[in-house]
Amino acid sequence: EPEVTQTPSHQVTQMGQEVILRCVPISNHLYFYWYRQILGQKVEFLVSFYNNEISEKSEIFDDQFSVERPDGSNFTLKIRSTKLEDSAMYFCASSEYRVGGGAPGELFFGEGSRLTVL
């Protein structure tokens, strides 16, 4: 069964450092997402991405964050200068979009990348 894969599974970094989280979405999916879940809190939407540009982003997704699809398979989330409050589990997800208003398809989630900022 196709799946979304994320690396690394766990990253520990110092405050102020740059972090790149990587995701490989399901190959025929066209929409990509990043979510995060701070320990004990709800899953929060960060950003959605389609056709090589951001479709929508939340207020959390400030100038410290960026996303990129550097090649045909990877989808990355970069945090330029990490803060303590960026410590969370970051989930990548992808979905298949059917042109013509059909069902958008479910979101398929990766297993998450745990980021710990010290």
Added chain:
Amino acid sequence: AQSVSQHNHHVILSEAASLELGCNYSYGGTVNLFWYVQYPGQHLQLLLKYFSGDPLVKGIKGFEAEFIKSKFSFNLRKPSVQWSDTAEYFCAVYFNNDMRFGAGTRLTVKP
């Protein structure tokens, strides 16, 4: 803005008890509805989804949910829970290429 509300933060049940977790959303247009489950230490997994048709949707592991459009609700149910159902349950609403999650409900099932 679209919002999703899960009113139960923590539910504690004994095995074999029946479960109903509430989910309400704010948008009145065409939406797609999902329930995801997150077992301890694991990633989010899809339990069930509703796009159209029969408003009573059956998912994996004996779960079902009913879409009531007039109430903007999509409650999750299971007739008889097991200890292995202990997890966090998230309702989600998909609209216009945007997925929004509820705050989650933690379910603890006592053996």
